[in-house]
Amino acid sequence: MTVCIIPARGGSKRIPKKNIKPFHGKALIGYSIENALASGLFNRVVVSTDDSEIAEVAISFGAEVPFMRPAELADDHANTFDLLQHAARWIQTNDVSSEVMCCLYATAPFVEVGDLQQGYDLLSQHQEADYVYSITEFPFPIQRSVRQNNGFVTPCFPENMLKRSQDLEPIFHDAGQFYWGRVEAFAQKMNFFGNRSMAVVLPRYRVVDIDTPEDWEVAEIQFQVLKASGKLS
Numbered sequence: 001m002t003v004c005i006i007p008a009r010g011g012s013k014r015i016p017k018k019n020i021k022p023f024h025g026k027a028l029i030g031y032s033i034e035n036a037l038a039s040g041l042f043n044r045v046v047v048s049t050d051d052s053e054i055a056e057v058a059i060s061f062g063a064e065v066p067f068m069r070p071a072e073l074a075d076d077h078a079n080t081f082d083l084l085q086h087a088a089r090w091i092q093t094n095d096v097s098s099e100v101m102c103c104l105y106a107t108a109p110f111v112e113v114g115d116l117q118q119g120y121d122l123l124s125q126h127q128e129a130d131y132v133y134s135i136t137e138f139p140f141p142i143q144r145s146v147r148q149n150n151g152f153v154t155p156c157f158p159e160n161m162l163k164r165s166q167d168l169e170p171i172f173h174d175a176g177q178f179y180w181g182r183v184e185a186f187a188q189k190m191n192f193f194g195n196r197s198m199a200v201v202l203p204r205y206r207v208v209d210i211d212t213p214e215d216w217e218v219a220e221i222q223f224q225v226l227k228a229s230g231k232l233s
Helices: 028-039 052-060 080-094 113-125 183-187 213-229
Strands: 002-007 044-048 100-104 131-137 146-149 152-155 172-182 197-201
Touching: 002 028, 002 080, 028 044, 028 052, 028 100, 028 113, 044 052, 044 080, 080 100, 080 183, 100 113, 100 183, 113 131, 113 172, 113 197, 172 183
Parallel strands: 002 044, 002 100, 131 197
Antiparallel strands: 100 172, 131 172, 146 152
């Protein structure tokens, strides 16, 4: 049995009410809830929030809000590890049959059911792994990055500046969409980014970090283009 936890606090400052703001005619969080439900992977889809308006919207999309997040996990200093530890301990107390859970961000309108399935399959097939999360490749080789110092620019890795891109190792970053893991690993607040994690690689065109109004505009344009081209279901 598995549980999907969708974190959605109410205090977004850069984009007010970001989690329930209309995105192409639907509250942003609605995409995550609907994809979680459509996947058939979860016996429960739970939204962790401190905000009654978010809770109401989440329930309207078919999610559960069986608890309200404590205030200390809802301020600007709260981190994902803490709130997921809280959710995991709630599962251990109230849904003891669930050994696996998935954190799916409320700001992930580009997530696909197939991505969630792939993550679940990887975790199920590799008992040595604690987590599986989404990653994507950097758009430019970071081995050829530069830094500024007193107005001058110097290479971070001088030995790589004349190498061809295809001769450099591909490097990835967290795509910020979902994190599958064992409930016990979340409860113990074990690091996602340790050496017991595996990954689902997403194409760069389906990864947008929606943190600022500019990010939101880019995401809406990208979403519309992908929908029109058939690259997003």
